[in-house]
Amino acid sequence: MHSAHTVSVVREAERALMARVPEGALMRRAAAGLAAECAGLLPRVYGAGVVLLVGGGDNGGDALYAGALLASRGASVRALAAGRTVHEGGADALRAAGGRILPFAGGAAEEAALFDADLVVDGLVGIGGRGGLREPHAALAVLASNAPARVVAVDVPSGVDADTGEVAGPAVRADTTVTFGTHKPGLFVDPGAERAGRVRLVDIGLGPELPGPALVRPQAVDIAALLPAPGAEQDKYRRGVLGVRAGSDPYRGAAVLCVGGALRTGVGMVRFGGGRGVADQVIGRWPEAVADLRDPQSSTDLSPGRVAAVVIGPGRGTHPANADELRAVLDSEVPVLVDADGLTLLTGGGGGPLSALLRERAPQTLLTPHAGELSRLLDVDRVDVEARRLEHAARAADRFGCTVLLKGSTTVIAHPGAPAVANPTGTPLLATAGTGDVLSGAVGALMASGLPAREAATCGAYLHGRAASLARGGAPISASDLLDALPLAVAEVARGRAV
């Protein structure tokens, strides 16, 4: 599990650590790790052309000390200074090792230096960066991103907000980000994650000073530990029965995909509740599902004895009758996943104060909005949700008192009082109709097996993203392809279980 901490927590931990170690020790450790990563990216250090982009703070200091180490191994190192001041000790070290420091004035010679470089090191701003990059930092960030050389960002790519991943204006696009002490949330959440490239952590001894993380990014082994293993003594009921309230006459596919997502992730049984037309379609594709044609508001099939969890919403409709059905489901004693039309009903459109039920219900509840749905739930702009995904998922989790999985380029999961989760898997190929319906079925299956909402969301999002990558080896996929690949993703993760 990768852990990330916010800037204020990192600052606090650094203060505590600095009080115990000799002056300058942390920067030396950071610079040594950074130089080693840079050296590893060059075919050979001797004779390589390295350009450092250097701001006025300690982030620039790290770059200068690392540059000095590379220069002492024979690299030709030039630093372009973005402002009038640079870290003095770092500048002295670089000069002593034979490197040069030039003020950046936006001239053709400096641009040429960047274009001729074998490696560019971004030390413009780190965790001290505030707001969008100012000039000339912004111009340098654009030049670095356009340079043909590999770009290594120091601590965070300049222009990326370390806490949120927000990118307000130009930002460095790095091939590798070398971060110090602990990961920063913005390195794992888009749009920042996409600018960070490969993220490498350099240990500077901060661990003992750090409290619990603000965000975690699970690895395959963490998902393997969550993934339910069917026990020898289990029957289909004990393994978990999932109730699915998805699809309607105009949107029958949503029901087929949601039920398929559950079956292909692994579940004891799916009880499908819906009208005759859509039920026929579901059973036609998945004869193993059990159709329940009872009145959808009836609570007889919503008892924990009948279902272990319920998914409601995909393609279901937003008529008053759907609001009544959602109310009946939320009134039940079982864990519930609300998606798509169910979320629209929670927003108020015809459903009344349904969202109040979320806070009141004792069992686990999970909402799985995309950015548009979350923007409506919170009454904010969609672009703000996409710019600061963690903040908005957390706000919804606090407001509704339940778990929230925000879908999109980085899927994030928020749960009141727990670290946020950034899902590491997935591909933009997932942006195709129906993949969200598959996700709700997959996560619902895991909830039915007994995983709490946050863990089911974490595990389901991981499997869903892996399935997308495994489905067609990088070729475009449809939601149906995703269904075929889900068992492969489950098997891959299960192979990683500790024995």
Ligand SMILES: NC(=O)C1=CN([C@@H]2O[C@H](COP(=O)(O)OP(=O)(O)OC[C@H]3O[C@@H](n4cnc5c(N)ncnc54)[C@H](O)[C@@H]3O)[C@@H](O)[C@H]2O)[C@@H](O)CC1
């Ligand atoms: N504090 C520590 O113990 C350690 C810090 N380290 C490094 O120190 C960095 C933090 O250093 P600082 O606190 O000096 O901060 P930074 O160097 O990240 O940024 C501060 C500088 O950037 C300028 N700046 C801020 N926002 C800007 C913007 N939007 N546009 C243009 N310029 C902007 C400020 O005027 C200031 O000159 C870390 O990211 C890391 O690289 C490492 O050496 C490890 C140890």
Ligand SMILES: Nc1ncnc2c1ncn2[C@@H]1O[C@H](COP(=O)(O)OP(=O)(O)O)[C@@H](O)[C@H]1O
């Ligand atoms: N750019 C992207 N990168 C990675 N995953 C994405 C991207 N865009 C969408 N996804 C994923 O695709 C799925 C789309 O779900 P959703 O928006 O509900 O679509 P639908 O309602 O058509 O099923 C989600 O799992 C989401 O995280």
Ligand SMILES: [K+]
């Ligand atoms: K940087």
